[in-house]
Structures are given as structure tokens and as C-alpha cells.
Amino acid sequence: MGLTMSISLNTCILILKEHHLLKSSAVQDTVPTKMDYISYDSRDIQTNTLFFCKGAGFRPTYLSMAKSNGAICYVAEQPFPEGKGMHALVVRDVTKAMALLSAAFFRFPQDDLFLVAFTGTKGKTTSAYFLKGIFDQMNGGKTALFSSVNDVVGPKPEDTFKSSLTTPESLDLFRDMRKAVDNGMTHLVMEVSSQAYKKNRVFGLTYDLGFFLNITPDHIGPNEHPNFADYLHCKLQLLVNSRKCIINAETDHFSEVYAAATTTTNPDSIFLFSREGYQNPELKVPVDFIFKSEETDLIETRFKLFCASDKAKHLAINGDYTLQMLGDFNEINGSAAIIGAGLGGATHEQAASGIRHVTIPGRMETEMTKDHGMVVVDYAHNKASMMALMGFMRKEFDNPKIIVVVGAPGDKGVSRRPGFSQSLSAFADKAFLTTDDPGFEDPMDIAEEIDAGIDHSKVDVTIELDRKKAIHEAIKMSGKGDVVLICGKGADAFQKIRGVNTPYPSDIVVARNVIKELEK
Ligand SMILES: CC(=O)N[C@H]1[C@@H](OP(=O)(O)OP(=O)(O)OC[C@H]2O[C@@H](n3ccc(=O)[nH]c3=O)[C@H](O)[C@@H]2O)O[C@H](CO)[C@@H](O)[C@@H]1O[C@H](C)C(=O)N[C@@H](C)C(=O)N[C@H](CCC(=O)O)C(=O)O
Numbered sequence: 068m069g070l071t072m073s074i075s076l077n078t079c080i081l082i083l084k085e086h087h088l089l090k091s092s093a094v095q096d097t098v099p100t101k102m103d104y105i106s107y108d109s110r111d112i113q114t115n116t117l118f119f120c121k122g123a124g125f126r127p128t129y130l131s132m133a134k135s136n137g138a139i140c141y142v143a144e145q146p147f148p149e150g151k152g153m154h155a156l157v158v159r160d161v162t163k164a165m166a167l168l169s170a171a172f173f174r175f176p177q178d179d180l181f182l183v184a185f186t187g188t189k190g191k192t193t194s195a196y197f198l199k200g201i202f203d204q205m206n207g208g209k210t211a212l213f214s215s216v217n218d219v220v221g222p223k224p225e226d227t228f229k230s231s232l233t234t235p236e237s238l239d240l241f242r243d244m245r246k247a248v249d250n251g252m253t254h255l256v257m258e259v260s261s262q263a264y265k266k267n268r269v270f271g272l273t274y275d276l277g278f279f280l281n282i283t284p285d286h287i288g289p290n291e292h293p294n295f296a297d298y299l300h301c302k303l304q305l306l307v308n309s310r311k312c313i314i315n316a317e318t319d320h321f322s323e324v325y326a327a328a329t330t331t332t333n334p335d336s337i338f339l340f341s342r343e344g345y346q347n348p349e350l351k352v353p354v355d356f357i358f359k360s361e362e363t364d365l366i367e368t369r370f371k372l373f374c375a376s377d378k379a380k381h382l383a384i385n386g387d388y389t390l391q392m393l394g395d396f397n398e399i400n401g402s403a404a405i406i407g408a409g410l411g412g413a414t415h416e417q418a419a420s421g422i423r424h425v426t427i428p429g430r431m432e433t434e435m436t437k438d439h440g441m442v443v444v445d446y447a448h449n450k451a452s453m454m455a456l457m458g459f460m461r462k463e464f465d466n467p468k469i470i471v472v473v474g475a476p477g478d479k480g481v482s483r484r485p486g487f488s489q490s491l492s493a494f495a496d497k498a499f500l501t502t503d504d505p506g507f508e509d510p511m512d513i514a515e516e517i518d519a520g521i522d523h524s525k526v527d528v529t530i531e532l533d534r535k536k537a538i539h540e541a542i543k544m545s546g547k548g549d550v551v552l553i554c555g556k557g558a559d560a561f562q563k564i565r566g567v568n569t570p571y572p573s574d575i576v577v578a579r580n581v582i583k584e585l586e587k
């Protein structure tokens with residue numbers, strides 16, 4: 068798409084100075100001062116590019132390559148001899164500089180969007196899709212989306228693409244926001260990961276609405292957060308940067324979360340929501356919205372939402388709602404989305420019809436069989452989500468036998484493995500431990516590690532490393548009234564094996580084929 072953007076060297080210097088980021092600059096008299104392209108990748112350079120030297124894997128040869136391909140200015144945390152002859156902007160933090168200069172280069176697209184952000188350990192994608200469903204109902208399909216499944220920057224099929232990061236790198240984020248605005252989008256719903264704050268991908272961005280869904284220990288490890296405190300700190304930044312804050316009152320660490328919201332937001336613009344009857348001594352302010360489960364069947368989730376406080380009563384979203392996705396945790400995600408829609412001007416009718424038919428690839432995809440009970444494919448892949456999923460099945464249905472197919476990825480999230488053992492011990496009757504994305508680890512070692520933590524007096528365990536076979540065995544042994552939960556990979560159509568994305572039909576396709584074969 069022919070974006071005709073540019074930024075002058077002077078503007079860059081002014082912005083960096085204004086934010087106290089500029090350490091030094093070297094301006095070349097004979098080099099143009101108008102930059103027509105920006106990039107952080109030497110393989111993606113055009114004439115007169117502004118180039119960012121960033122990242123753990125950055126090598127000075129990338130700067131040489133960028134220069135010979137047409138870059139005329141570089142931004143870095145130190146001067147590089149490879150950049151001789153280019154303008155140099157030496158900054159205190161290159162990721163912050165990149166976010167600020169990208170926003171300016173793409174002419175501040177956020178100013179033309181109603182911007183909503185979700186953070187939380189679990190439920191970001193689901194809530195974001197729910198809210199997009201409602202906004203689309205209100206604005207005729209003009210809602211952009213940045214999620215960990217798909218990104219959407221316009222109405223045409225080619226404007227929807229698979230995302231590579233939950234929250235894109237700042238330069239990509241502002242570029243895609245600009246595309247969304249130019250494509251006529253009026254709203255943007257985005258997931259904001261803790262890494263996005265850690266890496267300054269959203270530095271300087273203010274959201275109209277910011278949601279905090281929940282927090283449990285996760286993403287702690289060598290390439291993510293050194294400890295829980297750092298993870299929480301990063302997540303809290305979303306509230307510091309939101310005009311209105313909406314908080315799940317049932318989240319762990321509620322007091323810290325609420326305090327973060329009040330650092331920049333008046334309590335008049337902070338909204339809390341919880342399930343009916345929720346009590347918490349930490350809760351010193353009244354809850355604004357209350358939701359309550361209604362009777363659920365095997366297909367839909369029904370709940371009511373009430374506007375409880377005076378400030379909530381201005382919204383027209385009181386009433387009954389139906390979701391096509393099972394799981395009481397989806398009532399939390401649904402309520403969040405409906406409150407967001409209400410704050411964005413939606414009525415109950417728009418919210419109810421917009422949310423009703425939303426489904427999300429790999430989240431609570433459910434198949435009812437004749438003789439083998441219910442089969443669910445779900446992206447549950449840590450302790451909190453496994454507990455939520457199995458706990459819901461145990462509570463909601465008539466004490467079913469719970470058969471789980473699950474594995475843990477290799478090379479990352481090693482701390483999640485005991486969480487799998489604990490949640491299986493708490494709720495499962497039968498577990499098939501199988502292969503997830505083994506990466507460079509041996510999937511047998513991973514399965515044995517999970518198995519070692521399982522209470523075998525409660526759970527019968529089979530290790531079957533062939534994921535398709537494990538799914539087959541699980542459904543075959545499941546009887547009427549039982550539940551088969553296929554967890555961890557969601558809608559992935561590949562398995563990451565030794566650095567290669569090896570094609571895999573996806574759990575739901577495998578499950579449907581097994582059901583067809585067993586019930587023919
Ligand atoms: C830790 C982290 O944020 N890493 C991201 C970051 O890497 P980086 O800045 O260190 O860059 P790098 O990959 O080391 O490469 C260095 C630089 O050299 C450049 N380069 C490289 C090769 C070349 O020939 N020329 C060249 O110029 C690259 O473009 C890059 O700018 O920037 C890269 C894009 O520039 C991302 O792909 C990468 O994400 C990594 C792979 C990743 O997966 N991160 C995960 C932990 C993450 O962010 N996850 C969260 C979700 C968490 C959740 O589920 O909640 C997310 O938001 O997705």
C-alpha cells in the first residue's frame with residue numbers, strides 16, 4: 068500500500084530531546100535530511116531510510132548492510148564506525164526512541180482510532196475478539212485487531228493476517244495502525260503483553276480504555292521476565308497509560324492493580340467488575356458491574372450483567388447475554404468486552420447481538436459425539452487456564468470422567484510443567500501426555516517430567532508421544548457423558564520441532580476425523 072510518509076532529521080532530534088533520550092547527534096552536511104522510510108531490519112531498506120540498531124541479536128554488520136542499501140540515518144545506543152557518513156542519533160534507549168519516532172513517522176494514527184487494550188495472564192485474546200464482535204456490529208465492520216491469533220487492519224480478506232507477536236514491535240504497530248486508519252477503521256482492539264512493556268513496544272501510547280483481567284505467575288524465564296515482580300510491574304503499565312481503566316475485581320494482587328490505575332486516572336474513570344457475591348477484604352471501593360451465571364447447556368453460555376454503581380448506570384448494557392463459547396471464565400471475558408463496548412457507546416441490543424456468535428480459533432472449540440461424550444479443543448496451556456477449564460467441566464456437568472490430552476512445549480515456559488502436574492492431579496481422571504512443540508528438547512523427557520509430578524492415585528497416565536494417536540486413544544476410550552479436553556496447541560497447524568515448523572493438521576481437524584471414523 069503506497070504509504071507516503073516521511074520525517075525530517077530535525078523533527079527526530081526535537082522529539083528525542085523533548086523526551087530526554089538524545090545523548091548526542093552527528094549531522095552530515097552532504098546527506099539528505101528527509102527520511103522516507105524507517106526500519107529495524109537491514110534486509111528491509113529503501114532509499115533514505117531511518118534505521119534503528121536494536122535488539123540482543125543486533126550486529127554492526129547489519130548497519131553496514133543498511134547503509135549500502137540506502138539508509139541515511141541510524142539511531143543507536145552507541146556510535147558505530149560502520150555508520151560513518153550517515154546521520155547518527157545516539158540515544159539513551161533505542162526501543163523508546165523507535166516507538167516515539169515510529170508514531171511520528173506514521174503521523175500518530177492512534178489519534179484517529181478509539182483504542183482499547185487488554186492485558187492479563189489469561190483471556191486477552193478471547194476478550195479482544197468478543198469486543199471486536201460488538202464494535203463491528205456498531206461500526207459496520209470497522210474494527211482493527213492486534214491479537215496473538217490474527218491481526219486485522221482493514222475490511223478486505225488480505226487485511227487479515229496471522230500475527231507473529233501478541234503485541235507487535237512498535238514500528239510495525241504504528242505502521243499497521245496507519246494502514247487501519249487509511250482503510251477506514253475507526254476502532255482498534257489490541258492485546259498488550261507484558262513483553263510489550265518490557266521491550267517498549269507501546270511506549271508513549273495512551274489507550275481510551277485499558278483492561279486488567281487477571282494475573283498469575285507465568286512468562287518467567289530467561290527470555291521473558293526475571294521474576295514475578297517484574298512481570299506484574301510490566302502488566303501494570305497498561306493501567307498507567309489508559310484514560311479509563313477497567314479492572315476485574317477478582318484478580319490476584321488487586322490492591323497493587325488498583326493503585327497502579329489511580330497513579331494517572333481519577334477513580335471516577337476506574338471501573339471494577341466481578342461475579343455476583345464476590346467478597347474481598349482488599350476491595351475498599353464498590354464494584355461497578357456485576358455478572359451472574361444463568362443456566363448453561365452444552366452449546367451456549369448464558370449470563371446476566373448489571374450496572375451496579377451510579378457511574379455504571381449511565382451505560383445501557385444491563386441485561387442477558389449469550390455466548391457461543393463454553394466456560395465460566397468466558398463470562399469474565401464476555402463481561403469485560405461488554406463493559407468496553409458500553410463505555411464506547413454500545414447499547415445492550417448491540418452488545419448482545421455482537422457477542423453472541425463470536426468464536427475464536429482454538430478456544431473452547433466443542434464437538435458433541437453420539438457415544439464418546441464431548442470433545443473440546445482449548446488453548447489452555449498453563450496452570451491457571453487448565454484449572455479454570457477442568458474446574459468448569461467438573462462443576463458444570465454431571466461429574467463426568469475427564470480425559471485430558473496435553474503436553475508442554477520445549478525450550479520455554481519450563482516453570483509451567485509442575486502446573487500441568489498439579490492441575491491434572493486436581494481434576495483429571497485420565498491423562499494422555501503427548502508432544503506439544505518440543506523444540507530442541509526430547510518430548511519423552513518433557514512428558515516424564517510432567518508425569519513425575521502427577522498423583523497417580525488420582526490420575527491414570529499414558530504417555531503417547533504421537534499427538535494424533537493420543538487424541539485418537541482419548542476419544543476412543545471416552546464414553547457417553549465423559550469429556551475429552553485436548554489442550555495446549557489451540558488452532559496451531561504446525562509443531563515446532565528442532566527449529567522447524569512441522570505441518571500438523573490442528574487438534575480440531577484431528578479430533579473431527581477421529582470422531583468421523585469412530586462413529587461411521
Ligand atoms: C525478547 C523480545 O522481545 N524479542 C523480540 C525482539 O528481538 P530483539 O529486539 O532482541 O531482536 P533480535 O531478533 O535479537 O534481532 C536484532 C535485530 O537485528 C535485526 N537484523 C537481524 C538480521 C539481519 O540480517 N539484519 C538485521 O537488521 C533484526 O531486525 C533486529 O532488529 O524483536 C524481534 C522483532 O524485531 C522479535 O521477533 C523478538 O521476539 C521474540 C522472538 C519473541 O518471541 N518474544 C516473545 C517472548 C514475546 O514477546 N512474547 C509476547 C507474548 C507473551 C504472552 O503470551 O503473553 C508477545 O507480545 O508476543
Ligand SMILES: Nc1ncnc2c1ncn2[C@@H]1O[C@H](COP(=O)(O)OP(=O)(O)OP(=O)(O)O)[C@@H](O)[C@H]1O
Nearest residue numbers: 188189190191192193215396399445446447452455
Ligand atoms: N479469564 C480467564 N481466566 C482463566 N483462564 C482463561 C480465561 N480466559 C481464557 N482462559 C483459558 O486460557 C486459554 C487462553 O485464552 P486466551 O487466548 O483468551 O488468553 P490469552 O491471555 O490471550 O493467552 P496467551 O497470552 O497465552 O496467548 C483459553 O483457551 C482458556 O483455557
